[in-house]
Amino acid sequence: MAIDLPQADRFGEGRTDSPYWNESVWFSLSIPERRVHGFIQYYFRPNMGMLNGGPVLWDPSGTSQWNCLYYNWSHLQAMPAGAEKFAMTARNSLSVHVLEPLARYKIDYDHEGFALDLEWTAIAPLHELKTGDAGQQATARFHIEQPGRMSGRIARDGEIWPVDCWSMRDTSYGARDYESLASGGYFWGIAEASAFHAIAMGAGAEQRVIGGFLWRDGTMASLAEGSRTITEFGRYGPRTARFQATDTLGRTIEASARIDEGLIFTGYTDHTVVWSLTEWDCDGVTHWGDTQEFTSAVRFRRIARGELAPGQEG
Numbered sequence: 001m002a003i004d005l006p007q008a009d010r011f012g013e014g015r016t017d018s019p020y021w022n023e024s025v026w027f028s029l030s031i032p033e034r035r036v037h038g039f040i041q042y043y044f045r046p047n048m049g050m051l052n053g054g055p056v057l058w059d060p061s062g063t064s065q066w067n068c069l070y071y072n073w074s075h076l077q078a079m080p081a082g083a084e085k086f087a088m089t090a091r092n093s094l095s096v097h098v099l100e101p102l103a104r105y106k107i108d109y110d111h112e113g114f115a116l117d118l119e120w121t122a123i124a125p126l127h128e129l130k131t132g133d134a135g136q137q138a139t140a141r142f143h144i145e146q147p148g149r150m151s152g153r154i155a156r157d158g159e160i161w162p163v164d165c166w167s168m169r170d171t172s173y174g175a176r177d178y179e180s181l182a183s184g185g186y187f188w189g190i191a192e193a194s195a196f197h198a199i200a201m202g203a204g205a206e207q208r209v210i211g212g213f214l215w216r217d218g219t220m221a222s223l224a225e226g227s228r229t230i231t232e233f234g235r236y237g238p239r240t241a242r243f244q245a246t247d248t249l250g251r252t253i254e255a256s257a258r259i260d261e262g263l264i265f266t267g268y269t270d271h272t273v274v275w276s277l278t279e280w281d282c283d284g285v286t287h288w289g290d291t292q293e294f295t296s297a298v299r300f301r302r303i304a305r306g307e308l309a310p311g312q313e314g
Contacts, residue, residue, distance in 0.1 A: 008126055008144050009101050011046070011085050012173030019047050022176035023085055025096065027107065027120055029150055030165045030277055032288050035059050035260060036069065037277035040107055040116070041267075042094065044079055051077040054092050055109055055116060057154070058263045065266065070114045070156065073267045085171070102126060102146075105169075118152035120167060124195060125220050127213040143172040145188070147195035147215060166190035166288050168197065183295040185228060185238070189255065189280035189287030193217075196253055196287070198245060200228040203295065205311050214247040221247040233310040234261055236303060237274035237293040255282040259291050264304075272300035 007013065015021055024043040030036060042053025052075050058068035065071040077091040086105060089095040093111040098104075102122065109116040126146040150167035153160055168188050183203035189196055198212030209226035226245025230238040241257040262276030273294045280287040295303075302308040 005086075005098065006101055007142070008171055009086055009098055011044075012142055015046065015173075016175060017047060018175040019045065020175050020177060021045065021047050022172070022174060024170070024172045024176075025053075025085060026171070027105070027118075027150065027169045028167045028290055029055075029057070029118070029163065030167075030288065030290075031154075031161060031163060032165065032277065032279070034161075035277060036161070037260070037263075037275075037290060038069075039275070040094065040096075040109075040118075041073070042090065042096075044083070044085070046079060049079050051079045051083070051088075051090055052267070054090065054094050055114070056263065056265070057156075060261060063261055063263050065263075068263055072111065072114075075267075107152075113157050115155040116152070117155075118150055118163060120148050120150050120169060122146055122148045123190075124148075124215045127197070127215075127220055127222070129199075129211050130222065142174060143170065145170045145197045145213065147188075147190045147197075166195075168195075168289065183299065184293075186292040186294065187228070187243070187257070187278060187289065188212075189257075189278065189282065189289035191282070191285050191287040194282070194285070194287070196243075196245075196255070196282075198223060198226060198228070198243065200226075200243075203299070203311070203313050205230045205233075209243075209245050212245070214245070214251055214253055216251060216253075219249070221249045221251065224248045226253075230311060234259075235310070236264065236300075237262060237276065237310055238291065241291075243280075253282065255280045255287065257281075257291065262291070262293070266297070270297055271295060272297050 026041040029038045038057035054072040057070040062068040074092045086098040095108040105120045107118040129143040184201035195215040200207035212223040232240040260277045262274045265273040
C-alpha cells in the first residue's frame with residue numbers, strides 16, 4: 001500500500017540513522033459554539049521504535065492536561081508492527097487510515113469512556129511549507145499543511161457531541177531538533193472558500209512571518225512576507241492579534257483574531273505550547289482556526305511563575 005501512496009501520505013524517503021528522525025501527523029478538531037477545541041496528533045520515531053501521541057480536547061473549564069476534557073497524548077508507545085503513517089492502530093486505541101490519498105482520512109479512538117468516530121475531508125490542495133528560517137528548517141525536511149473539514153462525533157462519558165468543523169492538518173518528516181527553536185506562533189483560519197496559515201517568529205508583540213499560505217478563489221500560494229502584532233496578552237499567551245501578509249501572487253490578507261485561553265501543552269518536554277481556539281475576522285468573514293504559541297520550557301516556566309510577562313523579551 002505504502003509504495004502506491006503519494007509522499008505526503010507515507011513515511012519519508014531518505015531516512016537517516018538519526019534517533020531523532022521524526023514522522024508527524026496532526027488533525028485539528030473543534031466545536032466552536034461550545035468553545036471546545038482539540039487535536040489528534042501523533043509522531044513516529046522509527047529509529048527508536050517509538051510512537052507518541054493521541055487525542056486531546058479542552059474548553060475554557062480546564063486548560064491543563066490534568067483538568068481538560070480529555071488527554072491521552074501517550075508517550076513511549078511501541079511503534080506497531082507493520083504500521084504506516086496513515087495506516088496504524090496505536091496501543092492507546094487511536095486508529096488512522098487513508099480513505100482517499102491527500103483527500104480523506106478516517107480517525108477512530110475508543111478508550112476510557114472517550115470515543116472518536118471522525119472523517120477528515122480536504123477542501124483545498126496541500127501546501128508545502130518552505131522557509132529560510134534556520135530554526136524551522138531544523139524541525140523537518142518536509143512539512144505540509146492542508147485545509148479541510150472534520151465531521152463525525154465525539155462520545156464522552158455517555159454524551160454524544162456531533163462534530164462538523166473546519167480543520168487543518170499537517171504532516172512532516174525529517175530529523176527533528178528543537179534545540180534551535182525560538183519563540184513564536186503557528187496559526188491559521190478557514191472559511192467556506194478561503195484559508196490561510198502562517199508561522200510568525202518572535203517573543204514580543206511584533207513578529208515576522210517566515211512561512212505559510214493563502215488560499216483564495218481556488219488558488220493556493222505561499223506567503224512572501226507579513227507580520228503579526230499581538231494587541232493584548234492573556235495570562236500565558238495572546239488574546240487578540242492582527243495579521244497581515246502578502247503572497248507570492250501579490251495578493252494581500254488582513255485579519256484580526258480573538259484567541260481563547262488555551263491548553264498549556266507540555267507534550268514536548270523542551271518547549272511549551274499555549275494551544276488556543278481562534279476566531280478570525282477577515283474582511284468581515286469569520287474564519288475559525290487556532291493559535292499555537294510556542295516558547296522554550298524554561299521561558300514558559302518564568303512566565304507561569306510571574307517572573308516574566310507574556311510578550312516580554314527574556
